[in-house]
Amino acid sequence: MSTSLCSSCRRLLQLSDGYITRARHTVTLLELRGQWRAISFLPNMADKLTSSPKKRKDYREEKILGYTQEQVYNMVADVDNYHSFLPWCQESVYRRSKSVATLAIGFPPLVERYTASVVAEPPHSLKTMSTDGKLFAILENSWYFRSGPDLDSGPTCLVNFRVTFEFRTLLYAQLGFLVFDEVARTMSGAFEAQLGQLHGADHLKARGVRGIEGLRQLLDKSKSSQLRQQGKLMEMD
Template sequence: MASITKFVRKIHFKTPEKEKQHFARKLVGFSSEEMFNVVADVKNYDKFVPFCTKSTVHSESTNNLRATLEIGFPPIIESYTSNVTLIRPKLVRAVCSEGRLFHYLENTWRFSSGLKSNPRSCIIDFYICFRFKSLIHSQIALFFFDNLVSKMEKAFIEEAGKRYGQATVPIYPLEVVKT
């Protein structure tokens, strides 16, 4: 009986992966400029990004901003601060600079031309890579990561629809090109 209990503990309490990464590439029916505007609108993330309960921009210039996001769901709510690089309309890249939640976090959105026949389309390359400081957060991420990332990507595209109207083409997943 003791050996069964040990086996069950190993299954349920296995050490989570220390680093999580996700790459995605999609063709969407919004222009690079439209998608850039949505992703760069950090001050409004709390209105449309899942599990973002507060978003505060501390400083902002043409190509950079510094912001703190509060994420989670009660009773687990944490915040972190990121430095965000903005290259209109091609790139939004956030790197966590401080907080108790992550050892590091990088979140990159790249926007490039979509269909030649449809200027209101673009290709989104989305990348996120992070490592939690807490074993509890790592364990939670192990179970919810794919679902959370999918909801997050979808939220930005849905927000583009709310701001700019119906997409000109359906979302089409593409093969990821890692550089």
Template sequence: MPRHNETRHVPYTAEQMFDLVADVGRYSEFLPWVVATRIRTNSEAEMVADLVVGFKSLRETFTSKVNKNRPGRIAVDYLDGPLKYLHNEWHFRNDGKGGCEIDFSVDFSFRSRVFESLAGQVFDRALRKMTDSFEARADALYGAGEAGVSGSSSSSAHNAA
């Protein structure tokens, strides 16, 4: 059951980062492996969305419910697809200097023990690439802040078959 926790500081506000993460419909524009999205329902507080994730000839569709608590928290719970379960959370806190701290966590399990074992070998690197992609998207949308990204990044990964 892979788990990943990461904290980053970015030169953008909690509101800006909340808006970026909550804009699931645009994920295919900047997230690696996301090839398509479909928003089934969307309100200020909740969204149900499908993500089609692809790598080479493999394509899988994941349906998730996204709970939005502006501007401090986004929680994602898995509804349907190839996983056994998935839960991830984003927490955004303004730093009082125009930037914010982001805490990101994800916990999931594959239905297949073999696939979980294989994925565990690249899991941490793939999640770092994903969080780097959110940061690069923020730079593209909001312009790199003068302070730049202040490398207060920490993470831990856990993989148990």
């Protein structure tokens, strides 16, 4: 996707193996949820990039899902199938015998193909780590799974998800920091959607439960109801 430039916008600054337009115009960066997100680069932004330090960034998410621990773990551990449901995943191969996965992730203009070591402890955790990519100096993904309380509507699973990454170049860091949180949220949502495809709708969402705090409120309400029922039984005695 290209951007037309006026006569005052002819100077290009090359950083690493990508380009930044040194102008007031907008450069299209990423498609998220069916819409193109654009980022504007100010005339002095390239100068700031050359002096900015590299930074490591973390994204963390904790949620409660209406599935069993085994169901959630098995879906996340099915790395071979990532390309069929994860946005921007173009390739996914998991060699279990060597505990190594090869993935190609692309969201123009950033495309990365990398090999990651995989440490799996079913059904409790799955960790991947890569240090050989061109885009990321470090890329770590960690998933932790724990069974939650069983409700009358079904089982629950507590999920902790963390991504830690550090870009190799200042250009990639500038672009990535602007969009990576939303990219991570979008991909996390894709995992949930895949669970729905495999095992049906999340019964917690069907009950209007949103997040861990919502589950606590539901349990407190259920406990209060049980205590009231016990009180009525005692009155009848």
